[in-house]
Amino acid sequence: MNKNKKFSIKNWSQEDQPREKLMSKGTSALSNAELMAILIRSGSENQSAVDLCKRILEANDQKINLLAQQDIRTLKQFKGIGEAKAIIIIAALELGKRRRFEEAKAIPRVSSSKSVFEIMQPLIGDLKHEEFxxxxxNNDQRIIGKSQLSSGGLTSTIVDVRILFKRALEAMATSIILVHNHPSGQLKPSASDKEITHKIKEAGKxxxxxxxxxxxxTQHDYLSFADENIIL
Structure with missing residues (x-):
């Protein structure tokens, strides 16, 4: 039997072939090597495209970010990768990098208390009950997540500090901002507002x-503890 034919993906069962697997099960069902194999289409005379891509990934510690740093000359050192395939791999990784850059720019950055108000007012400003x-x-003060911690009555809510920090840790947050609404329209913080703020601040340390x-x-305005020097 011809070696190329023996190792060809075409000889695999249809459900194991990367293209067919992607169409039937979606991209998440494929390994990194299988996704790369779709790009390069064929392997070398003694290994399939998937096996070749596994070797390339192994040489880069299974890290896509490390692979993205390689140039055409380095990729061509793998038997079965010529200039055309190397260019395809590099182009695909560059598209992924640009996608991440676009996503990062789309994440809103908190530049002031007003920017928080503009983000949260449409969400809770018009409610008839209080929500926290x-x-x-992240480190760049971009919002990586929002979390509702409680929903209560007209004048107060109860916040579980343990749940708050569990969610913050799971999100890998480096900082947090608390936000709650006053359906009454009254901006003056209550004693309990100040108490929970101090408790969360100290736990965060x-x-x-x-x-x-x-x-x-509130419906039309806001009060910032930081702007009013209530958080020191």
Whole structure:
């Protein structure tokens, strides 16, 4: 039997062939090697495209980011990868990089208390009951997640600090902003508002998650604890 034919993906069962697998099960069902194999289409005389891509990934510690740093000359050192295939791999990885860059730019960045108000007012500003939310931020102060922590009556909600920090840790947040609404329209923080803020701020110090602000939102206005120097 011809070696090329023996190792060809075409000889695999149809459900195991990367293209057919993608069409029937979706992209998430494919390994990185299988996705790469779809790009390069064929392997070498003694290994399939999938096996060749496995070798390439192994040489890069199974890290796509490391593979993305390789140039055409380096990729051509793998038997079965010529200039055309190397260019296809590099182009595909560059598209992935540009996609991540676009996604990063799309994540809103918190530049002021007003920017938080503009994000959260449409969500909770018009409610007839009180809700307590948390915004989770990364090092660049971009919002990586929002989480509703409680929903209560007309004047107060109860916040479980353990759940708050569990969610912040799961999101890998480096800082948080608390936000809750006052259906009454009254912007003055209550004693319980100040107490929970202080409690969360102190707990955050232990976990190295900084409390940046606590903002009270009403239908038309807001109050920032940080702007008012209530958080010191």
């Amino acid at each position: 939310w948390m915004l989770m931020l 232990v976990l190295d998650i900084k409390l940046l602000d606590h903002i009270i939102v």
